């Protein structure tokens with residue numbers, strides 16, 4: 097862990113993938129998932145403690161602060177954690193910890209209400225994932241939540257390495273090797289088979305509350321012109337008070353999710369809301 101460097105250091109790989117999607121729709125679909133989380137955990141009373149495991153630049157800290165009083169942000173890459181600290185370190189309710197998801201020793205048992213694990217599972221070795229789930233189970237309170245966001249394939253597990261030249265399929269042991277010994281600009285990506293992932297999560301002591309496939313592939317999504325620059329959009333507000341154009345995006349997402357087989361083909365990512373127990 098000491099010298100772990102997330103190999104996508106300047107974000108070129110992710111942003112080139114996102115470029116093939118409509119940025120506005122991309123952000124709105126994630127906001128839809130987060131809004132469903134708020135509806136499920138309840139908006140009247142804030143939770144006590146949330147943890148953001150693999151916080152990166154802390155992109156989702158504001159969301160976690162909206163549902164909980166305290167946020168503990170964790171990352172294995174100290175450079176990325178420092179970036180998150182630059183943005184959110186002045187908040188008295190945000191605490192930072194440089195560690196991996198599998199080593200949460202400073203966090204007492206049954207002390208956390210909500211864990212956000214967003215797009216980290218697909219970049220870690222299998223044993224790291226298992227140990228991380230064990231740690232989540234240990235630190236969560238009874239009835240605690242995990243929001244598990246990841247990428248998946250169409251019903252077949254795949255391992256890829258994403259480079260500046262594009263993504264190429266690799267063998268599972270090459271994936272494991274790259275996660276343990278990162279190579280600059282070669283990002284290992286595991287695309288889960290959702291059915292297997294769900295069994296694994298169950299075996300590790302979590303029950304599924306709901307699941308949403310999101311980030312609908314461009315061929316299956318409507319062109320909805322919401323006007324203005326994508327950067328001027330406030331996705332959370334737009335989802336809460338949807339315009340006609342935003343409703344088109346939500347309806348498409350919900351229609352696709354009504355048929356799981358189709359959803360697996362048509363969406364890049366999946367959100368699983370889990371409960372300990």
Ligand SMILES: C[S@@+](CC[C@H](N)C(=O)[O-])C[C@H]1O[C@@H](n2cnc3c(N)ncnc32)[C@H](O)[C@@H]1O
Nearest residue numbers: 102150151152155171172173196197214215216
């Ligand atoms: C794709 S980024 C996701 C960032 C953020 N969660 C988000 O959704 O924007 C993956 C992050 O996970 C971190 N990471 C990778 N392996 C980790 C591990 N074993 N424990 C904790 N963080 C890890 C990386 O350093 C990186 O910041």
